[in-house]
Amino acid sequence: PTISSKPSSQSSSSNNKIDIVIGIDGGTESIRACCFDARTGRIVGASRAVPYETRRPRAGWAEQGVNGWYDNLCLAVRG
Secondary structure, rough: OEEEEEOOOOHHHHOOOOEEEEEEOOOOEEEEEEEEEOOOEEEEEEEEEEEEOOOOOOOOEEEOHHHHHHHHHHHHHHH
């Protein structure tokens, strides 16, 4: 089947297209992305998790760079 990024006015059975939704979860240690069939909720392809770099400058502190979040989001979605 062909994956469509735009909603289709025709049914998927008549044109063999799947409308998809990308689910994204940004957690404390990684960002994850997975594609789902918008009609059935079935997973399309494979999910991907990309870990963040976390710096710990002092006990009880944790720091992450916003650029790392964005870069890892792009990797997870493309993955």
